[in-house]
Amino acid sequence: METVTIKINGVSVSAPKGSTILEAARVAHIDIPTLCFLKEINEIGACRICVVEVKGARSLVASCVYPVNEGMEIWTNTPKVIDSRKKTLQLILSNHNKRCLSCVRSGNCELQSLSKELGVDNESLYSGEMTHSKIDDSAAHMIRDNSKCILCRRCTAVCEQVQSVGVIGANERGFETHIASPFGMGLGETSCVSCGQCIAVCPTGALAEKDAVDEVLAALADPDKHVVVQTAPSVRAALGEGFGLPIGTNVEGKMVSALRRLGFAQVFDTDFAADLTIIEEANELLDRVSKGGTLPLITSCSPGWVKYCEHYFPDMIDNMSTCKSPQQMFGAMLKTYYAEKNHIDPKKIVSVSVMPCTAKKFEIGRDHQSAAGVPDVDIAMTTRELVRMVERTGINFLELPDEEFDNPLGESTGASVIFGVSGGVMEAALRTAVWKLTGENPDSPIEFTEVRGMQGIKEASYDVAGLTVNVAVASGLKNAHDLLTKIKNGEANYQFVEIMGCPGGCINGGGQPIVDSKTRNFVDYRALRAKALYDEDASKDLRKSHDNPNIKKLYEEYLGTPGGHKAHETLHTKYVKRKIQ
Template sequence: MKEVMITINGKICTAPEGSTILEAARINNIEIPTLCYLKEINEIGACRMCVVEVKGARSLVTACVYPISEGMEITTNSQKVFNSRKLSLELILSTHERKCLSCIRSGNCELQKLCKEFNVDDEDYFNGENCEYEFDDSAVHMVRNNNKCILCRRCVAVCSKWQSVGVIGPNNRGFNTHIGSAYEQNLGDVPCISCGQCIVVCPTGAIHEKDQTQEVWDALEDPTKHVIVQTAPSIRVTLGEAFHMPIGSNVEGKMVAALRRIGFDRVFDTNVAADFTIMEEANEFLERVENNGPFPMFTSCSPGWVKYCESYHPELIPNLSTCKSPQQMFGALAKTWYAEKEGIDPKDIFVVGIMPCTAKKFEVTREDEAAAGYSDCDVALTTRELARMIDKAGVRFVELEDESFDNPLGEATGAGYIFGATGGVMEAALRTAAETLAGHSLEQVEFTEVRGMSGIKEATYEMSGATVNVAVASGISNAKKLIEKIQAGEAFYHFVEIMGCPGGCINGGGQPVQPASVRNFVDLKTKRAAALYAEDKDKGLRKSNENPIVQKIYQEFLDKPGSLKAHHILHTSYRDRSEIEIS
């Protein structure tokens, strides 16, 4: 690509042709602040925080949308630029609820950080009329406080462009503009899929997950409760970010140690349930192969995707795998097999899931998710909520020595680990399905064609004389494209994996919030996924069917994959949600 020569703050620099001033500055190690900008998603120049001087321009220009040209002279740090940015901050604060000390984003708020840098304090710079909004806590998974909203529109952009759901947008005009749903409906009354992608891109505390940590603290204090915690595959490679560790750090050992210090009775690994998911899902897929469909079979691990399917494509419900997600399978096994083994009444077992996903909060409320007569999983906490619990407990996370999961539900195969990345469920299922079809152990266990961060991936495999067409999509906008392609007859697949969030669980709506300055220029998804694949590669056992505890539980309790008992405990059902309902 052709390089363009420009001058930034008196220094001659180069950047690829077609770059914006913001991108060119970053390439040359110069930071320009932003509030509304999200690369390729929300490039609207609305917040005016990225203004710079360009020689010859009649006024300041917004760096996030202004392209560079040969010989351009740019100044990013003049007093004129500083004054303009400060004025923009003062105007934003004039309508912002400034309860920073009690805000869930205090210390990790992009607006707060900029106010500190530009010496903007709590003084009322522009007194006058102000709009006041009621909290919207009608949804199961999140809370919206428009009094903290700065109208950056990032949430609107990701809901529409990444997720193709579009249940929020700007209502009214001028001073009365605010983000809401059509006809001012509450979030609980619209077909939101609970993915939480709006939360991870919000620069302030205007939207956040519905905090359930107190419910967990209460359970831990209850002497009648046996409190179990399970951690999803991706949590171990993202939790460290909440404690300023490098992106992609695998903190499994420290995470286990922290959970024990918080006070959980048992610390188990959701990866074990991921192995069970593969056993049931692979068996279900092979049954469909024998019965000629219905095809494609869609995975059911992602509750955001499942809710989208029920709400927007109920005609595809027969194509959904009936397998519960690993979180729910784990809870079901904990309150049946584990309860029986330990002699504990299921009503006294309290299961907490540490999940990358706000849709998991919705999932625990679903019907047909109570194998023992009680909710399979009692509470789903996000990675962020766990980090807050660790801080509250006074645990010095970074200094902890590594510890191992408890037995018997603490040892998983490599297949369980890769569930956290897009394509991982597909690859894990293919490993077991291919071996089952072959009738003997297979040495080749890597299906690299379904790996990577592309929104849609396709592959064809020959398995013991059978041709199997598969596809993988992450992010609902990509899922929508794939569905349209299937329904138009343009493609035929036997098996399709869909993850509701772009990149899969590693980029879930419950993961640590990274500021736009990182999100726009660092490949979070690839760094996080690499740690999971590295763990898989180092595992001695890499196929779910090889897991000794999985084999043991089938032998002594479930009989075999797909048995009547396995169906009762590990499978679920779905319903048409296309009529808008209060969630």
Template sequence: MGHTMIVDGRPVELNGEKNILEVVRKAGVDLPTFCYHSELSVYGACRMCLVELSDGRIVAGCSTPPAPGMEVKTTTPRVQRIRKMALELLLANHDRDCTTCEKNGSCKLQDLAQRFGIRHIRFGQRDVKVDIDDSSPSLVRDPNKCILCGDCVRMCQEVQGIGVLDFAHRGSKMTVTPAFGKKMAEVDCVNCGQCAAVCPTGALVVKRQTDEVWQALQDPAKTVIAQIAPAVRVAVGETFGLPPGENTLGKLTTALRMMGFDKVFDTSFAADLTVMEEGTEFLARLREGGSIPQFTSCCPAWVKYAEQYYPEMLDNLSTCRSPQQMFGSLAKKFYAKELGINPEDLVVVSIMPCTAKKFEAQRPEFATDGAQDVDFVLTTQEIIQMIRESGLDYPNLESDSLDMPFGFSSGGGIIFGVTGGVSEAVLRAAHYLLLGKELEQVNFTDVRGMEGLREAEVELDGKTIRLAIVHGLQQAKQLLEAIKAGEAEYHLVEVMACPGGCVGGAGQPVGTNSDIRKARAQGIYTADKAQQLRKSYQNPLIQAVYEKWLGSPNGETAHAALHTTYNERRRISSDSISLSDNKGKKRLAVDVCVGTCCYLKGSYDVLQDLNRKLRAANLEDEVDIRATFCFENCGSGINVKVGDTLYSGISPAKTGFIIDTITKELQSK
């Protein structure tokens, strides 16, 4: 048979496919799956991609390698019967209130049930309903709709390198949950939303703010303005039958005005502003010996990741706010006054491809006179819902122009929407910002592409500048460790959490894959090429904003309005669990960490031994001994906190030291 295998009686040439599933799909057969993603490891749990071999064996297509001469059939009676049985079992354990589900119409379970004609379920429905977790500002997790495919678990572990979600318990009690059964807001989730992007059901979805935005639009006392991120314009049209990557900014502007938005602006304008600030900051660091490499700070998921895992490198982050927050600051601090209204009466709505932007908008650093600079963040999915709710025929809408003064951008601002875009935009401007001379080169193709890590070198005033561009936080982690170990040296590092950058954000239309990301990226570059001006400093409206409001880039006024600070964050936050019979008496707090690292080193034994020794010393009424989950000091052994003082490296043999410390603390009071 040479290098072919037989799929449903037809020969298919083999060309390096990893598994039977890829060969079958190459043959034009849509073999169903829940748990298979080409960018993730093979899990093989859902059993939907079963095929029957010529010897009668039934195997999973995703986890079985192809071989020349192999014959497979995809729709034999046995295979179809097993698939339908699997679907029935999944549906029996599923919250089937589909009409009000966020994923209604885009749910893979719903789609396959329809495709395979499941009209009757022979098994009883689940009798326990678990609470919905809506603690996160970005995501909603509904365990009642989870089918245990493991896509979210592998995405968070393998692509983002965090592992917020994992399997817990066994058998019928198995569930996917954050550590210790905590809520998403209490663990080290960075709000990137990639778990929701791969979830086939409504178990993980974007947290919506459409109702709040409609309410603002209908309030005559409010002036509502929108800012549209670069990656949104090349994705909205997909849902309405237009090709991925088609730029529909003009149609979206028309749609927003028809909904009632008073002004429609472009976040790309604020991206031009970011280039001016970040480029000036970068050159100052080079000139004055500041912290190098400089990391970009446009991606809020990356910023939170750095605050949680690499606080020692926070000085390397650019102090620039993201374009979203620069826009919000300009709007509330300056534009509201120009309109003659109070900042609290100006409602700023961001339309973003990103779920982490919802988290970013509510950070306390980004507020003016107690009010958040950005009031609401709508993802691409949410604005699509609002377009549909309004009954607009999106593909046939006329294109309208954006409003001024924030409606014009250079190509450098637009390419922020794709991985490598921030670096390229800064490179376009750096020569002028340093020397005051135009650089003929516009396209820096070395920074473009979809590889997880890319490196480039450019000459700047006789100095070789080394850049790294990385997307996906697991890749970022590897890069950071190499930098810390002295194995890699760069001057500028761009980090985006989502695969492909913002075009692959979790707020984009459901069904994003590598081909769609590439098409959107090409749409971004096409839009860049079509701009009259390609370099951020050439934007006359940026120049006007500096003259009228901000002064000079990185000047005192600009720094106050457009820059920020960062702080170390705890990865897990929660209340401690008291083991004492506290009757209202104020006691000395003693906390023992029972998080994973300390627990494996024997912290449970330390906790028990301290309890025994406190009772023996008649101190149990004076001490509130508690179990807590993390002191962010995992490499130093078992951690015990007495009052406000943390002691590390405590073993069961050293609990006497803690008792002595407690006694001295009580005597001092």
């Protein structure tokens, strides 16, 4: 690697050629504050918080986009620099709703941290007129409060460039500038796919999921309700971050423990339904291959991706698996199988889910998601909401003992755990498809490492029992867009495709604990969370969905055969064509 030698604050530093001052400073153990900058997503040098002095430059420069050159001399913390940052921050704060006390982001707000670091706290400086704004709560999954927006454009960049959606942008100009959808449409009227990536990158409390904490607490306090919870695989890989644990800590045991203490009648695992999804989806794949059905079959676990397909590739909705997502399959089994077995009226069951995802809040309200005549899932919460709920109820999460899920809907295999990572559903399905095609069930090999990793698009080809299976995996909707375009143009021939709405899969879902930009820009937090799930998979005795004894029992006692009549009634769904707007 070619390097250049520069001086930062008088200290000689060797930095990779082409790196920015921000990156080079990091090598020298100096953090330069940033606000609008998100590596590879929003590199616009607009907010001016990251300014530094460069010898010979006429004015302060934005270190996030300014490349280093041989012999460059940089000062990152002179009075001139700090004064400039303070002024910038004061101007931002002058148009910011500073009701921080119970703001959803209080404690992990980047604006708040900066104010503290720079010692900017004079309220009287900021008492002028503010841009008028209205709260947009038209979408099922989130709220936009522009009074807290600092116009950094991180949300619009992620929406357009990473997700290929682009339903929000900067409208009007000057003092009237605001981030919104065109023609005054509420987000809920647009072709927003509910992925929540905008929330995940927002530095302040301008964007947040619709909070269901109080609703769940009220249900738990109602003696007439039977409140049951399920948790998605990737929640356990990130929940700990909300309590200060390092990224990638698997807190499954403490999570179960906390949910039990919150008063849920049963604490179940969405992984059980992920195993069920694999049985149904592998069956559907082999059925389509043998009967000449629509191929490639594309997974339907990610509701952000499903909605994207409906809006942006409506002519490909027949490619999507008719399988409900694991969340919905779980809810369906809870309100039919579990309710019948335990003689509970499904109307008295409150089916709660904890998900890494904001699109799950949209999914629970979709049509054809009510196996028992009532919604399969009543309340979908994000990982972040669970953190809040635990905090509000005074449960000391870090000191909890590890506990295990309840059964029968808590049993799961390693295959289902990796659902939370891009490539995981593919790998889990392949493990079962190989067994179905060959009739053999060896202990190994069961790992399909070609579909692992954080690349946006992954391809592989496998020979199974004389059949060549071409597969592709995409995560992040821009990647999905590119892959689907290739398929549509006949440039690729796959039998099975996995698509996840969020880059890296559910571990990086829009409902996961916020990772601040300082960490995002320098740490591969997605890979760390993914590792927690792959480690759990490797440590499990059962690693293939079809080996889950409770799944076998479910088919024997209730569902009959995979893809059979009962399974179709309860576990499959329909899609609709939607417009772009």
